[in-house]
Amino acid sequence: MDPSPSTRDHQTDGERDPDTWPLSGKPYFCVVLKASHLANTFKMFIPRFLSEKLPVGEIPAKIMYRGKVWDLLYLGDQGISHCRLEKETWGKFATDNNLAVGNACVFELTEGRPESTSIKFKVQILKDSFPTELEDKAEGGKFENPITIE
Numbered sequence: 001m002d003p004s005p006s007t008r009d010h011q012t013d014g015e016r017d018p019d020t021w022p023l024s025g026k027p028y029f030c031v032v033l034k035a036s037h038l039a040n041t042f043k044m045f046i047p048r049f050l051s052e053k054l055p056v057g058e059i060p061a062k063i064m065y066r067g068k069v070w071d072l073l074y075l076g077d078q079g080i081s082h083c084r085l086e087k088e089t090w091g092k093f094a095t096d097n098n099l100a101v102g103n104a105c106v107f108e109l110t111e112g113r114p115e116s117t118s119i120k121f122k123v124q125i126l127k128d129s130f131p132t133e134l135e136d137k138a139e140g141g142k143f144e145n146p147i148t149i150e
Helices: 087-096
Strands: 028-032 058-065 068-075 104-111 119-126
Touching: 058 087, 068 087
Parallel strands: 058 119
Antiparallel strands: 028 104, 058 068, 104 119
């Protein structure tokens, strides 16, 4: 059966979503946004596996998305498991891009090492919801009972 245009993989017909691209092989992390990432708290923690590769201390950082750049601070002096982006500019990024609970962000570290004086992340934002045409076929949706589609 030929897939309908609404469910067809756009990669097969030569089109590509300009907001997503293959990762380059550099370190990255993914976050499915929760309320704590948004609203009043605007907390974006950097996972330990990545913060171990970044400087200890407060250093300039950049988030790049759709050709725009947000300058902020990377707070790498919060303890290895509490390193994060400063909330004011992260909050502006989230607001500027209409981020919502359930959206996903992929942060790819394009520049940064333990001895760096600044770091850069290239961000992909994934906002699509679960396809409505598959909702009846999906089961689960929780960690202990994941969604499976056959």
